[in-house]
Amino acid sequence: MRIRRLLLVASLLGFAFASACTTTSKGDPPPTGTTTSDATPRTSGSGEPEDLPFAGAPEVNSPLDTSQYEKDPCQSLTADQAQYLNLPTTGKPADDAVLSAACEWENPTTRGYVQIAFIVDDPRGLSPEYDANKRHRWAYFEVLPNVEGYPAVARSRTDDRDIGHCTVVVGVADDMAFESIVRLSQANVEKKDPCKVASQVAGLAVQTMKKGA
Numbered sequence: 001m002r003i004r005r006l007l008l009v010a011s012l013l014g015f016a017f018a019s020a021c022t023t024t025s026k027g028d029p030p031p032t033g034t035t036t037s038d039a040t041p042r043t044s045g046s047g048e049p050e051d052l053p054f055a056g057a058p059e060v061n062s063p064l065d066t067s068q069y070e071k072d073p074c075q076s077l078t079a080d081q082a083q084y085l086n087l088p089t090t091g092k093p094a095d096d097a098v099l100s101a102a103c104e105w106e107n108p109t110t111r112g113y114v115q116i117a118f119i120v121d122d123p124r125g126l127s128p129e130y131d132a133n134k135r136h137r138w139a140y141f142e143v144l145p146n147v148e149g150y151p152a153v154a155r156s157r158t159d160d161r162d163i164g165h166c167t168v169v170v171g172v173a174d175d176m177a178f179e180s181i182v183r184l185s186q187a188n189v190e191k192k193d194p195c196k197v198a199s200q201v202a203g204l205a206v207q208t209m210k211k212g213a
Contacts, residue, residue: 052124052174055131058151063173066209070118073103075212076178076205077116085201086112100179115181116205119169126171129153144168147199148206154195166194170202172209180205 053059069076079089087105094102094115102117122128133141133155140159144152152170160166164184171177180202184194 053127053130053171055127055134057126057130057171060125060150060171060173062149063176064150064206064209066118066172066176066178068212069178069209070101070120070176073101073116073118076103076208077105077114077201078208081204081208085114085204086110087114091116102179110185112185113181113183114201115179116201117179117181119177119179123175125174125177126151126153126169127174129155129169129177142195144195144199147202148210150206152199152202154198161194162190164189164192164194166198168195168198168202170206172206178202178205 074091074093077085077087077091082089082091082105085105087107091103091105094104094117097115097117099119099121100117101120102115104113104115106113129141130153132138137157138155139157140161141153141155144154146152147168147170150170150172152168154166154168156165156167166182168180168182169177170180180198182194182198182201184192184197
């Protein structure tokens with residue numbers, strides 16, 4: 001993993017409305033992550049793996065060291081941030097995460113749900129996301145504004161934005177990305193953009209990782 005440098009830390013106050021957006025209807029199951037390994041490793045003419053990034057994915061100019069959070073994803077949101085999102089102050093490991101080390105937070109009363117998942121078993125950053133899009137593997141794919149200075153996309157095998165689901169993937173290095181998975185409450189479906197909320201949650205996680213890097 002390459003050395004990753006700190007970027008400007010944004011204020012939590014910019015996300016004041018996020019806590020109202022990350023709640024699910026009581027009884028709804030948590031959203032399922034959509035990590036992909038569809039993109040096969042690229043090789044050059046000599047048979048060597050192609051340099052990262054590829055498939056049109058942007059280069060990450062200031063890589064962030066997320067190694068400690070890959071080992072313990074539940075550190076990626078602080079207690080204050082989780083409480084700010086109306087979630088329990090501590091998360092629990094998500095054992096069913098595909099290709100990832102993940103942590104989830106769920107409010108037992110509101111069923112508010114967030115998952116942060118580091119794609120540790122496919123360390124190629126955003127390149128597989130772009131490659132899968134070129135091969136029409138995503139029902140929904142959108143390049144988003146940078147999250148705390150890092151490139152991001154929203155994508156899903158099934159476009160579930162109309163029912164309040166979204167997964168945002170942030171490239172924190174050419175060889176590392178993490179997912180922010182959010183589901184909205186029925187009250188907020190079609191009223192709030194789940195991808196915007198997932199992007200904001202990702203921003204909180206990046207702020208935490210910058211401080212700990």
